[in-house]
Amino acid sequence: MNETPSSPGFQPLDREGLVQTVAKMLSKAIVTGQLAPGARLSESVVARELGVSRAPVREAARLLESSGLVTYEPNRGFFVRQVSAKAIADLYEFRIVIELAAVKRLIRTWNDDIHAALSAQLAEINRVATDDFDMLTQVEADLQFHRLLCSGSGNPKFLTVFDQIATETEFSIMVIGRLYDDPDRLAKTHEPVLEALCSGDETQAVDAMQYHIGEAQRLVTEQFRILEEGKTPQ
Structure with missing residues (x-):
């Protein structure tokens, strides 16, 4: 040969x-x-x-x-894969479980390095939140923020599981074409999460993350239901 x-x-x-x-x-x-x-x-x-x-x-x-x-x-x-609204709802429900657990640990492992990494990634999300960047770039920046959350928790299992479902999350958002009408809104939704983490209050941080992912779950699932009905996503 x-x-x-x-x-x-x-x-x-x-x-x-x-x-x-x-x-x-x-x-x-x-x-x-x-x-x-x-x-x-x-x-x-x-x-x-x-x-x-x-x-x-x-x-x-x-x-x-x-x-x-x-x-x-x-x-x-x-x-x-043919993606359904139910499958997406299940995916985000699983993300909520994993990332809330990661946030609880992250509060205990919080340090200047983690703060700097998340702040830099939030700045990157804001940088690409314009019409000059395609949606895939924006979604990848979003998921990297969440990847850093899992990584910073100190439990490598959270990161392993997140990486297993991150591509599926990315795929689901790309299928519907967008998450928010204004890409800047995607960036802004991460700010309360970082603020809550900086506060050092576990309850506040968990609530902020649950709302953040829960709202994404609602929006993505709603758009998939519209697609399943043969309509154009709003």
Whole structure:
């Protein structure tokens, strides 16, 4: 078998690295709508277009299945997941459980480094909250704020679980096309959360986070119900 020469400055991808690379490419195609909900994920087509064998594509699809982006149907293959209002409501309900638990720990582990990281990310959310940036960039900035919350809690399990559902959250928002009419509103909704954390009051912080995610749950679920009724999202 002929070996593919590596590019200067790059290391050849091992099997795991190749699978992760394919998974990231497919994930981006799904989240951005290049692969629409319900579309079949043809292993042979993807493998041919990427210039790889079918095996890493199949393994990548399994990873996307575990992250909630695709489903597998016996004897038919992988399909981009069809998202429902109920599934989204369930997803956000799970996020509330995980992130409220993370916030309770975060209050106890709070320090200047965590404060600086969250403040910087809030500034980034505000920076991209304009029409000059696409929605994916804005959603990624939003989710990074929540990722930092889980990371700062000191319990790595919170971060692991959050990362497993973050892509599914991103996908659900991208399907409806927006969360708020004004992207600046997305940025502003994070400010009470950071203020509550800075107060050091656990009850205040939990209430702020519960309202923040609960309001997102209401808005996203409402938009999906509109889509299910065949109407144009408001």
